Amino acid sequence: MAPRTKRPRSNSSSQAETSSNKTPRTNPKPTPHDALWFDDGSIVLATDVHLYRIHKGDFPTSGEGRECADDAEAEEWDGVPFVKMVGDSDENVCHLLMMLYDCDFYDVLKPTTLPIISSLLLMSTKYDIPSVRTQVIKRLENYYPNDIAKAFETPAEVLFDDDVPDDCDFQLLAxxxxxxxxxxxxxxxxxxxxxxxxxxxxxxxxxxxxxLHKILVGRERLLRLSYDFGVLLLFPSGKCDSNACSDMRRVMIELYTKTASNGQPPQSFPIEAVSSDLMGMDYDQKFCAACDRCARRSTGVREEFKKNFWDDLPNIFGLDTWNEVLNRN
Structure with a gap:
């Protein structure tokens, strides 16, 4: 097959170039990719859907699965090595190559898609591309932070496009x-x-x-912590001299700990509860009856609970300590 005319590096092909990868193909024979076929390419990568003729220097030469590219007896295509990307989906290969060849394909300042983020993380890990892996992880840390200050704030930028699936957190966890x-x-x-x-x-x-077991066990611990937070925040400080304050707190504790009709607690989980100060149950309106002593104590309790909860978060899901999570390879 004669090589195609060399195409300039795309500047805006983005997700549109890869949309066809999601459509099942009846033809099992892979065809050259429209945007990632260069006539002066020095290697052809093959998936079950597409062929990619690229420049060998642009593709990683270390990491799992690359030994066949340097095999003296490897297959050839028009005189250049022909490498079957065994174990790699066409979507994953395409997303990685698009990032390497198209500067606009993955912009850290713009929303992306779950398939792109997943592909880049999987491929950069498998083929040992630390620059890509580090960039993706750093971006994900803005939305799944390991810093207490960021954890209780809403990210200023959106990670995904509007069509992100509801189970994106579960897919990313895997x-x-x-x-x-x-x-x-x-x-x-x-x-x-x-x-x-x-x-x-x-x-x-x-x-x-x-x-899944860690998720379910951790969820039970989060529910207990949510109850604890409400009781600690609302329970009067020692001897409260204000009848109005005591009465208000007793009513709010009853509301906070009451189980909803569907069997789920009405209050938020710990991070949301701390961030909102129980505003979901009109806490901001009712708390105006609190005396100064109880109000000050509640503020201190909130900060203490916040710190203790965050320190224990990895352990809640069986992940040891933050130090081990952040420093163990």
Missing amino acids: VAHRCNVRRILPMLYYKCAIRDLQFILKSSDDLEKEV
């Missing part, structure tokens, strides 16, 4: 485990655990049994 990205695991587990129980079970098909 990818993070495969790629050993421990730094984002505590908050990923937390995001999964605070979902509705039926949704957790429905979204756990791609998770190992042990991972």
